[in-house]
Amino acid sequence: MPKTPSTSTSRPALRRNQACRSCRRRKLKCDAARPHCGTCVKQWETLVSVPAPVGYAHPSEPQCSYDPVEGLTLAPDTDPLEKIKQLEEQISHLKTRLYEQEMVSRSISPNQLPSNPLFTSSVSPPSISSRLSDIGGISLPHASLSMMNLVAPESPESRFRSQSRTPENTLANKQPGTAIDPLMDLLFLGWNSDLPDPAALNHYIEIFFKCDPCGSRVLHRPSFIASMHLPPRDPGFPHSAILHAIVERIYRQPPTVTYTSKEGRWVEVWIFAAFQTRVAVPLRLNYPGTFSTHGNNSPGAYLAPPKDLRDLESRRRTWWMTILFDRIASVGGWIHAVDERDLGTELPLRTEDFESEAAVPSNPQDISTPDLFTRHPPQYTDSFLLLIKAVMLFGKVTDFNVRGNLRAPTAPSKNQNPFFLEGFKELDKLISSDFLQSLPQIFKNNTGVTDAPEGSRLDTDLYMVHIIPHAATITLHNPYIDFTDPHCISTARCVNSARCILGAYYVLSATSLDISRLHPFVTICWYLAAVVQIQLCKYFIEINDSDRESTVWGEINVLRFAMMEYGRRSPIGIRQERLLQGLMREIVRMTAQKQPLEVGVPLYPFSHTSLFRTDEPPRPIREDGAAPLPSTLEEQGTSPPGSSHISVPTSHQRSLSSARSWPLHEMSASPQGV
Secondary structure: OOOOOOOOOOOOOOOOOOOOOOHHOOOOOOOOOOOHHHHHHHHHHHHHOOOOOOOOHHHHOOOOOHHHHHOOOOOOOOHHHHHHHHHHHHHHHHHHHHHHHHHOOOOOOOOHOOOOOOOOOOOOOOOOOHHHOOOOOOOHHHHHHHHHHHOOOOOHHHHHHHHEEEEEEHHHHHOOOOOOOOOHHHHHHHHOOOOOOOHHHHHHHHHHHHHHHOHHHHOOOHHHHHHOOOOOOOOOOOOOHHHHHHHHHHHHOOOOOOOOOOOHHHHHHHHHHHHHHHHHHOOOOOOHHHHHOOOOOOOOOOOOOOHHHHHHHHHHHHHHHHEEEHHOOOOOOOOOOOHHHOOOOOOOOHOOOOOHHOOOOOOOOOOOOOOOOOOOOOOOOHHHHHHHHHHHHHHHHHHHHHHHHHHHOOOOOOOOOHOOOOOOOHHHHHOOOOOHHOOOOHHOOOOOOOEEEOEEEEHHHHHHHHHHHHHHHHHHHHHHHHOOOOOOOOHHHHHHHHHHHHHHHHHOOOOOOHHHHOOOOHHHHHHHHHHHHHHHHHHHHHHHHHHHHHHHHHHHHHHOOOOHHHHHOOHHHHHHHHHHHHHHHHHHHHHOOOOOOHHOOOOOOOOOOOOOOOOOOOOOOOOOOOOOOOOOHHOOOOOOOOOOOOOOOOOHHHHHHOOOOOHHHHOOOOOOOO
């Protein structure tokens, strides 16, 4: 029986070899559509409709190709990556020849170029590409320089250059009065064109290890400096990201990427700190020895065991700097990314032992050590280790406030006695007296500022150790301040801590040291001290005590000046000062001072009008060198509970001693029930 003829329109028959290769190979019908036939398109759509297996990626387009046009030879099948590499090598070779021909056409001899342009330290770190443009050669964009860096070290071009530049050939071919241009040597060695020249970069690295209070604590200084002498392509050469971070930190120019911590955008800082901390947890950096041999059934990526003592100590310091970042970012009253109970890593070794790679046993103390904050073994104690303890102590205050307010029916009130809260008394004793009193004598008597004839020195870690406990005290007691109650211990704690933070700033400002070298956390400490002074100023306005109000205004403005001075180099200072202005609106409206924001504002470093007042004779200097206490305290011979004296230069003593701000001796009695 004959078949029924098809009613569909028949396609014209294809000539021989007109179908695509894929259809011919699989003997399928092909419509020869370009760029891809219908059959291949349908098969590709079916393929990509199903998720690809792990480790496999679907092709981005149908695998459909046709025979070449008549008259053209068929290109052999080659690896696309290999072809790209060959083309990049050809491009780099052609650009090199173009540069050489350009120099010949301009008749520029090597001695006419700037003398050693890449080995002179400059103020700013210009890129190599800009220097090429400046000397009249072709302007090589970053992409071109990257392609030039792709020339393999073992390529014929590199071998030719290495052979032609041996000492014998160099001396033989060098003409009198000519110099070898080091520019092309650096480019072909693989030097990152976005980095400063080697001499300038080494100078920045030296300053970084000397002045930076954060990142330099993690890197091993001797080995890092030694690695800078390796070829840029060597696996041991420092990663360009680290070098860029060092340049940005030291050069202090507006970066292309905004750093949220400098801007004071604390929510974003807190989120980033939590992300960074949690990323380190799967690496098992929170385990003793920064490595765990058990629990491998849980998901996550794990680091191999430390290779040596340097690797182990570097991991410890990386982990603890991450934890410090998380604790500092949580000062706004937010929970930490990792609870203290999950911190098993022992504390690091002393910096001198880390750098010398001395065979010192691991630190016996970790966060679970019962007397961690009151016992400091000499073999495992230096400024950096004390800074870790001080910041972790602040973290305890944050944990107490967050957990205490989580299920509290009402917010903390100045009418309640906080010493009845569970754990408050012990924490108050630890931060207000025990920690600072337990410091070894060499660290207790040194606030981190040394003004010697041979030059002033600043130990930024030790400086922060002496003021962080006072900032923690303010954070713990501030909700319970009551200036109307002369026996309120929280008021005494906060006023004394604010004065200690202010006194520490006076000590630093009396030297020629740059306050911007301090840890950025110092601006938070200044802010907390200023918050207490604002509340005190408001109280003096309400009771119409203009003399003491004027004094407190001067102290507030000194702290504002410190933030603005720090803000000249880091935006976080300006940010915190603006936040402070928001809190000052009420007292600015209430005060009778004509220009309250200019009362006692120092010029440099302080106004002569505040230093050389003649309406009152100078107060005598204490024999122990500490700042004289207000008259009410001196008459009673007492000081606030838990106070710690900070030696203040003579020129600034009156600024603290003449305050007479609050009869602190009346608060020395313990609250009821304590």
